[in-house]
Amino acid sequence: MDRLKNKVALISGGARGQGAAEAKLFINEGAKVVIGDVLDGDARKxxxxxxxxxxxxxxxxxxxxVTRAADWRAAVDACEREFGGLDILVNNAGILNTKGIAETSExxxxxxxxxxxxGVWLGMKxxxxxxxxxxxxxxINISSIYGLIGSGGSAAYxxxxxxxxxLTKTAAVEFAPNNIRVNSVHPGVIKTPMVDIFADAELDAIAQLAPMKRAARPEEVGWVVLFLATDEASFVTGAEYLVDGGYTAV
Ligand SMILES: NC(=O)c1ccc[n+]([C@@H]2O[C@H](COP(=O)([O-])OP(=O)(O)OC[C@H]3O[C@@H](n4cnc5c(N)ncnc54)[C@H](O)[C@@H]3O)[C@@H](O)[C@H]2O)c1
Known part of the structure; x- marks a missing residue:
């Protein structure tokens, strides 16, 4: 219950999906959480x-x-004003476009x-x-299995x-003297609003590519993010954590 007692976290893109799951898990472990998002109504609710x-x-x-420095400054100020400081940043906000190199516009x-x-660089800075x-x-920077392997589409992603x-690894080196750990998490197929762009059958076909042959619940990524946020991960930095049901193992 107290794995994050006395800690303050800022979660970008925390209004829904994986970020919202992480906000709940963190609070259950005693943290105070600032939820930052462009979806103001969802975040407030x-x-x-x-x-x-x-x-x-x-x-x-x-x-x-997350693309605006002034918004980041206000979010960090909110952590300090409301809860007395900042200990954990989850750079979770993200958007997806599945177009390949040829179809992607500037x-x-x-x-x-x-x-x-x-957005991830600005957040860390x-x-x-x-x-x-x-x-x-x-x-904790949320990357993707698509940060490790190619797919033939989703070029910009x-x-x-x-x-x-x-960026995670170089930040880990830069901030190690300050006792700030920096790690990346690489989810596979996770059932959140982001993947609503796929029809059910299409999403299932992608999920079947992983040995575990299913999409994950947002909490299944959140548990790994939670571990990295706690002092249990005190010697873990510059690492990349796959949460992909074995997708990249084959
Ligand atoms: N769902 C998946 O299968 C999957 C797989 C691998 C990685 N990821 C990554 O996981 C992270 C969380 O995604 P999710 O699956 O929960 O999707 P999601 O779409 O449910 O959540 C993303 C959140 O980011 C917010 N966001 C978008 N642009 C923003 C901006 N400019 N500033 C602040 N917030 C912004 C959205 O409003 C939303 O609340 C993303 O970085 C995504 O790329 C997702």
Whole structure:
């Protein structure tokens, strides 16, 4: 129950899907959570529900567009103002476009790279000073199996998620002297609104490519993210954690 006692977390894209699952798991383990998202209504409803369930002020929602430095500064300020500091950042916000290299427009390319790649860099840049003040921190960057292998489509998404993998490793080296750990998580097929763009049969066919032959629930990624957030992962940094039902093992 207390694996994150006295810790404050900021979760980008926390209004739904995996980010929302992580917010719940973190709060159940004693953390205070700032939920940042562009979906203001969803984020506020989730934080209201979680505060009501906890019977305490354990979370707050804030408008955070991860491509905007000013929004990140406001989100980090909210962590410090509402809960006294920042210990954990989950760079979870992401968008997907399945187009290949030939069909991708310049605008589509820029949109994906801005959210999935630049957003992760900006988050780390602006959160790290707050963690340095606390003397430690844990940053978890959500990449994808598509950050490790190719698929023939999703060109900008692959490029952005591959970048997150190496940005994570160089951040781990840069921030190790500050006792800030930085790791990446690489989900396979996870049942969230992101994959609603696929018809059920299409999604099932993709999930069947993994030895476990199913899509995962958001919590199944959240449990790994939770571990990396806790002090149980005190010697884990610069690592990449696959949560893919064996997708990339074959
Ligand atoms: N679902 C999958 O199969 C899958 C697989 C591998 C990796 N991922 C990654 O997992 C992460 C979470 O995705 P999910 O599956 O929960 O999908 P989701 O679409 O349910 O959640 C993504 C969240 O990010 C938010 N977001 C989008 N653009 C934003 C921006 N500019 N600023 C702030 N928030 C923004 C969305 O509003 C949404 O709440 C993403 O980084 C995604 O790329 C997902």
């Amino acid at each position: 989730l934080s209201d529900d979680l505060n009501r369930a906890a019977g305490a002020h354990v979370t707050v929602a804030i408008h955070l567009d 605008e589509e390319w820029d949109a994906i790279i801005n959210v999935n790649q630049k 602006i959160a790290a000073p707050a963690m340095k003040k606390r003397g430690s921190g844990s940053i 692959h490029a952005s998620k591959g970048a997150v993998r190496l």
